[in-house]
Amino acid sequence: MSTTPDVGHRTRWDVIVVGAGAGGMSTAIFAARRGARVLVVDAAAEEGGALHIATGQLSAAGTRLQRSKGIEDTPEAHLADIMRISRNTADRELAWLAVSNAAATVDWLLDDLGMPVLPDHPVRGQNHEHYSQDRYYWGPDLGRSILTAVRAPFRELIDSGAITALFNTEVIGLTQEPAATGGRVTGIITRPTGATTANHDTHRGTNLVLATGGYNADPALFEKMNGVPAYADASYRYAKGAGHQLGVEAGGYTRNHDLYLCSFGSVLDHDAFPAPVLCRPIHWPEMRMPWEIYVNVEGRRFIAEDEPSVDVREHALLRQTDLRRYIVLDERMLREAPPMIPDWTADDVRARAGHHPMFHVADDLRTLATSAGIDADNLVATVAEYNACLDGDDPLGRTFRPLPITEAPFYAIRVQGMSITSTAGLAVDTDLRVIRPDGTPIPGLYALGELLGSGAFMGNSFCGGMLATPALTFGRLLGTGILAW
Template identity: 30%
Template structure:
């Protein structure tokens, strides 16, 4: 880049966290260089369902939904077993409404609260989404907002190779721009928002070996460099064994069903035609349970009522339109089409329906819904996947990267998948929405913190 280019903040990664960090910093007066590995290869946010967890928003208030940051935090901490950076989780929950309002007011995406599904572990309806309820619409609008912001310079296909530091302070990055020649790019603040390590088999083997058999459904650019760059400068890491599983991946289609299916009444059977778990347990912790079934797959069974309820959900429609969901007039035909024992499937569904009516106890402890499954039937082959990792660089509530002694590394901030998340350890601590709420809120905070020297000088 030209020596005349002067930047106050450098943000590495233009996904959810990086884009909002860049926009926030720019609106506070900073000149921002936003470096992206590959727009074409996408981001985790782009591949997600696009649901945004937040508490105390104006959208909830308009609908009379009672929620608060304290209640959101209690839900998250209960799900992760009390294992998280409490101060950071508290700040994310407190500021979560701010990123929702920023996306609406400054990014320009029309939002609503989804009240079709009460997600597992949520004490209130707090999932917000755009009209299509799909991550791609969210990222597309972020890209438009970045392009319209004159203080942000986005460079695609940037090959960042490391951090620059002087006297214990991060002063910039080294990167190949344009012809690939390595350059030293300097700024007063650097935000690492370059995702986690879901697509790095070596790091998964080291930190998340239980995820190795899961189908990877995240961005191919999530290879963990930001975490390793921070560690090379003496940064601490936290919760590196944490990852978000997805129990509704369609292995032959490259799609996945909505994680909300079980909350509407779907069930899963293995190749023996038998249920094997409480399906509404949570789609992350259900992932290894599916992988432990014969051939590591299951058939998810649901009905027309559930299809109608999810028809406007972008992720579900994508799977449906791809052919991953099949309709049958008779349950026997569904079983035969998936090579399942017909009589076993018939008994399994009948027993589940008795549980929904409350006339018999559910074999796995699901609460009676009062709504049995009925024809026409829908079936979809699913397996367990990994969407992204949840461990990363240890940060404080200001998104500053910390050393093992708890001291901030001057000039260095982390957000999104590069920063340690809110899901504790392993796969079971993930609460629906943790990924995007963490990414956007830490991104917003990092943008504020990294641009603070600019604000204070004006």
């Protein structure tokens, strides 16, 4: 889309939105429908943000789709599940603001915008800890299902002139009144994305909404904010923490740094982190019961492999050295068990064993351990103990144990716990105003979406649909009622 270079000098905007992802588009749409003069700025060449690559999971209680299927559900029950799953580490007030308004958001997407969902949805859960009720939805094209639905009204409002969009434009600073007079944020300073020249533009506005997403694509910032390396290269490339920096420079602060949680892991393509994801072994017992055992770097089992709670499994891996586990199996398991990696055969595993840095094979366990970087004495002892207990009680309580690990060659597949969500985020109040460390709001400055951090909505857990849904919901709330001009 073409833009007018001096557009910011001709207009004082009612609403300036930095970021055109789920939350930014939603804010712009609803503000423009109220008659606001809206400017949207994004560093990318088009709208969508992380929706281009995200799973696009949604969750909401009390939707029209639920009622049509005879499902009785309430926002109170949704909040109770979030607090249960997160062990009361989620921000109760922000989570309630999200879930108590989520049904209207999902109804808007599904009924007003015509977004399709999978035929059996809503469901109680998949990939993450299950809810107590069927309130979990996503479309056949994952995050792009949301993008396709929201993009239509967004572009219609651009075409009509109600929204002005500047793409390929990064925000490098804010304009702000002196602290002595309240420190109101009055605008943004921009330049073309990637430019290093001194040519900047200034755009003035009454309300500034930061919707820039996370910091996942900046490995140094990821490690600083989360306390662990950015193991996986699977993030939206513009998610580099620009909004966090802008909010802090304006007087705000970030919180929830201590709530990081990793997934139960993926196989990465190499160990020069961040590395691309090669594959993701199935570790959900409801999809495939595990035949193999899981050991840590020390060569010890640390979880019952058929533990039904994904949250328990994730927290167990979080306590292991380097957030790392190994899937250990023998030739008979590889030959007889259902495939553990989607779309892979046993021969696909054999072809990589000994040739790919994450797949190891050997004729004895001690050599296997040395090759994989596992403590050899402990691995030999662990496998011996596992085999000896097959006719009795498993030390970790595992019940599904179809075969011993006895037939050479033996295999070890290295799996890396990782996350591509931003746990920490800018602190806001329940009006979504960015706040200072003393709790006072910064006038004119708002934030939403993953910029607030997953920890605000999910605590130290993963609750399905609690990133995209709050982003869209908070944008709708800002646009329809919170922002004033």
